[in-house]
Amino acid sequence: MKKLLSVIMAAVLCMCLMTACGNAGQEAAAEPAEAETTEAANTTEPAKEEAEDAEPAEEENAAEEAGESEALADGVLNVGTNAEFPPFEYVDDNGEPDGFDIALIKAIGEKLGVEVQVENMEFDALVAAIGKKIDVAIAGMTVTEERQQTVDFSNPYYMAVQYVILPEGSEIAAAEDLKGKAIGVQLGTTGDFIAEDIDDAEVSQYNKALDAVNDLVNGRLDCVIVDKNPALVFESRFEGQVTAVDGAQFGFETEEYAISIPKGDTALADKINGALQEMMEDGTFDALVAEYIEGGE
Numbered sequence: 001m002k003k004l005l006s007v008i009m010a011a012v013l014c015m016c017l018m019t020a021c022g023n024a025g026q027e028a029a030a031e032p033a034e035a036e037t038t039e040a041a042n043t044t045e046p047a048k049e050e051a052e053d054a055e056p057a058e059e060e061n062a063a064e065e066a067g068e069s070e071a072l073a074d075g076v077l078n079v080g081t082n083a084e085f086p087p088f089e090y091v092d093d094n095g096e097p098d099g100f101d102i103a104l105i106k107a108i109g110e111k112l113g114v115e116v117q118v119e120n121m122e123f124d125a126l127v128a129a130i131g132k133k134i135d136v137a138i139a140g141m142t143v144t145e146e147r148q149q150t151v152d153f154s155n156p157y158y159m160a161v162q163y164v165i166l167p168e169g170s171e172i173a174a175a176e177d178l179k180g181k182a183i184g185v186q187l188g189t190t191g192d193f194i195a196e197d198i199d200d201a202e203v204s205q206y207n208k209a210l211d212a213v214n215d216l217v218n219g220r221l222d223c224v225i226v227d228k229n230p231a232l233v234f235e236s237r238f239e240g241q242v243t244a245v246d247g248a249q250f251g252f253e254t255e256e257y258a259i260s261i262p263k264g265d266t267a268l269a270d271k272i273n274g275a276l277q278e279m280m281e282d283g284t285f286d287a288l289v290a291e292y293i294e295g296g297e
């Protein structure tokens with residue numbers, strides 16, 4: 001009986017010890033386990049972020065490999081313009097940008113299977129916004145070496161030249177006559193660059209060429225230098241008050257309009273050039289010229 005009791009006691013003691021040990025062991029083990037969990041939670045978060053970040057990067061790489069443009073990846077082509085340049089771009093009766101360039105880029109967007117969204121901005125802000133606020137710009141923009149430092153251009157789609165708008169009865173007729181004159185231009189345009197090179201010229205830069213023409217009519221300027229087609233539109237708007245003269249008479253060189261695109265996005269350039277080419281071959285381009293440029297605004 002005594003023996004039995006001691007066996008039971010030993011067993012109870014043993015069980016107690018085991019439980020105690022077990023608990024202690026569990027507790028001791030629990031701490032690092034918890035710590036591990038927290039650590040794991042901490043590490044999973046950045047890992048998750050990385051995974052989220054990795055997605056567009058992977059898409060980009062895939063897009064590049066497939067010869068696709070990042071600008072088109074979201075299915076929307078964001079287009080910058082300056083709708084102060086009829087007949088290429090102007091604001092229509094509904095307050096929306098319209099004109100030859102707008103119709104052209106919308107037709108290109110259709111061919112590329114993307115939605116075209118047009119943003120009306122200052123002309124002078126367009127080049128810097130490409131690849132940031134906008135994907136491309138179409139704005140009767142002349143290909144210049146200076147702009148090519150920042151952006152690439154599509155193939156040219158239109159030939160142009162600067163014109164000189166004069167008040168009725170002006171004596172200005174040749175390059176020599178422009179020296180020392182009060183000349184109005186649209187800020188940051190090729191007309192602006194030409195005017196700044198004219199000896200002693202007093203150049204006034206406007207955000208809208210139309211405002212310059214208004215000042216010409218009001219007698220504040222001697223002439224306005226602006227691209228041919230807008231000059232002809234302004235001439236007809238101010239009929240009898242101004243004349244638009246071909247800049248060739250002043251030695252101005254011909255210019256070429258093209259769509260400006262992010263530097264190095266050759267995939268986009270190829271697609272836009274392909275669409276332009278198709279439109280030139282299938283008559284769509286000429287139809288737009290007839291509708292917007294030859295048929296007037």
Ligand code: ARG
Nearest residue numbers: 082085139140141142189190
């Ligand atoms: N062709 C000129 C240039 O590139 C004038 C363009 C102005 N365009 C406009 N949408 N306001 O500088």
